[in-house]
Amino acid sequence: MISLRGLTKRYGDRLAVDDLSLDLRPGTVTGFLGPNGAGKSTTMRLVLGLDRPSAGTALVGGVPYQRLRNPLRTVGALLDARAVHPGRSGRAHLVALARSNGIARRRVGEVLETVGLAGAAGKRAGTLSLGMSQRLGIAAALLGDPEVLMFDEPVNGLDPDGVRWVRGLMRSLAGEGRTVFVSSHLMSEMQLTADHLVVIGRGRLIADAPLADVIAGSSLTAVLIRTPHADALADRLRAAGIAVDRLGENELEATGAPVERVGDLAHEAGIRLHELRTRQASLEQAYQELTADSVEYGAGR
Numbered sequence: 001m002i003s004l005r006g007l008t009k010r011y012g013d014r015l016a017v018d019d020l021s022l023d024l025r026p027g028t029v030t031g032f033l034g035p036n037g038a039g040k041s042t043t044m045r046l047v048l049g050l051d052r053p054s055a056g057t058a059l060v061g062g063v064p065y066q067r068l069r070n071p072l073r074t075v076g077a078l079l080d081a082r083a084v085h086p087g088r089s090g091r092a093h094l095v096a097l098a099r100s101n102g103i104a105r106r107r108v109g110e111v112l113e114t115v116g117l118a119g120a121a122g123k124r125a126g127t128l129s130l131g132m133s134q135r136l137g138i139a140a141a142l143l144g145d146p147e148v149l150m151f152d153e154p155v156n157g158l159d160p161d162g163v164r165w166v167r168g169l170m171r172s173l174a175g176e177g178r179t180v181f182v183s184s185h186l187m188s189e190m191q192l193t194a195d196h197l198v199v200i201g202r203g204r205l206i207a208d209a210p211l212a213d214v215i216a217g218s219s220l221t222a223v224l225i226r227t228p229h230a231d232a233l234a235d236r237l238r239a240a241g242i243a244v245d246r247l248g249e250n251e252l253e254a255t256g257a258p259v260e261r262v263g264d265l266a267h268e269a270g271i272r273l274h275e276l277r278t279r280q281a282s283l284e285q286a287y288q289e290l291t292a293d294s295v296e297y298g299a300g301r
């Protein structure tokens, strides 16, 4: 469990993280989304004690990172895959980490196997491809078998197989009851990986909700209806406070209400339906609506 309360980080007059309060739960993959410069990496650095908050607290398992006895056994993180001594082999890097954190040396072989680097563990870190470096960073995060895992852009540089592998790994870590917090700009991937989403913009919380709720909240998520009584049903739905658009002679599109409610209202009014279905927005569409006002570094139109 990670708990943030009023977490704030100021760099000069720049508010990188602005009063964030949220709890990240075990057994869940929480996707961390936000435009460039929104404050995602800063938030992760604050949780890991790599930066001091200007105000508020970040707790891991109820205590600040600095007070954890064996930090790597409680929380594992991949922030910057290139932050490894380039002249050291991947295995030597992990052995050093294990030694300084009181972790059994056999874990090194296990995590190298898990991330598919066993065959390349003797290579100097500086010669690894970006994708292999990501795998080494993930191996380091897993080393202490921690309950909490944080990954900043873990699929960056991975090929499609690697991306799929990371997705499976995140799902299985959460399936084991761990807290998994992962940032990404790849919305289609997040839609497949995350159960829950935290969205920030300009350091502030925009959404903290289940993935399904974020998608349902998009204006592009709608209920599509085909009925020979389109006028009567449109009146009925509008009277119930539901926005309705006429798509064709027998077709309506209702937004802002779940399909069950639309179906129930039609039933109560005795209106026959020939088709009733939900059109779901993609996460990408929902995300764009949520963050439209928070994008700082966008290309001009």
Ligand SMILES: Nc1ncnc2c1ncn2[C@@H]1O[C@H](COP(=O)(O)OP(=O)(O)OP(=O)(O)O)[C@@H](O)[C@H]1O
Binding pocket: 011, 014, 015, 016, 034, 035, 036, 037, 038, 039, 040, 041, 042, 043
């Ligand atoms: N050490 C620092 N000194 C000054 N400003 C910083 C520092 N670290 C981050 N910032 C600023 O804080 C803001 C948030 O940056 P951060 O890297 O946390 O965003 P992010 O959401 O991770 O972005 P991206 O998606 O581009 O990685 C940015 O405006 C950034 O320039």
